[in-house]
Amino acid sequence: MSNKIFFGKKAQASDAITWIVATLIVVVVLGISIFATTLMGKIQDRKIFLDDKQKDFLAVKSITSFLSNDANLELAKNANEGEISNFLKTVPAKGLNSPSGGWNLAIEKENETKEIATYDVVGVDVGGAGLPAFEINFESKTNHLKLKFWAECHGKCK
């Protein structure tokens, strides 16, 4: 009889230990998960940006304003690299909108595309071809001029 009781208790103890160990494992795994989540919650960027920043409203407004001046448009028609690229280069210096990868400006004139200005912010690699271009058509009496102006972004434009 005493043997019976002894064996029964042994079985109970081993079952309880299994559950205690299982609980401990669950607690440890949960603890690690909570710790990882807390870390991720701290490092994640809570700021929200719009994905579609290749067409920056202010930048487009600026460049169209710049080229709405007859004298400046004349520079574009003649594909005067110096003056227009000068304008684009002054964009970040003067606090005008500029994406991290820089802006590209190309002028198509008589089926000939001439990239007159591509500038990039120091330290940012500007490569990626084939990005969708924002096109503005400038039609004058004498020339048909197509201006492509787009942001160069890798991943998201912020």
Place this chain on the structure above:
Amino acid sequence: MISKNKRGMEKIVSIYWFAILIIVAGGIIYMVSIFYGDPYDVRAIESGILTDNIAECLSENGKLKYPLDDNLKGNFASLCHLNLKTNEERQEYYLEISFYDFKTNQKLPLEISEGNINLKKSNALSRYVFFNSESFYALDSEGKGIITKVDISINKDEENVK
């Protein structure tokens, strides 16, 4: 005797089972609340929209829509249909617009400001105030290049910051 023990054992097991369920469920709820519970900071988008609206209001077809005079300064909010009031008593926005000559970089005398002056970058006491500055180019009535600089401060820390 043995069957009684088994019944007791089942009770202990079910208690453990519920304890583990509660721990796991609690842990998952806690993790989700940590990850998604903090507010998202949308003030960058908010200030961008505000700046776009101001640019749309001030510049039309590449030219400044209004002459840069005191009339614009006095009636800016109504001309641009801006309402910076919020549900809170204190004003949560401040905006300042300044104009510069593109060629000389010289600041023009006209400066427009609206909203809570305490949120101005130089005055703001709270480190949670969001600042944004954007500029755009437009021509004045004489065809001169003008840079319009729009500085925006948004408080709304309770809605956007942990």
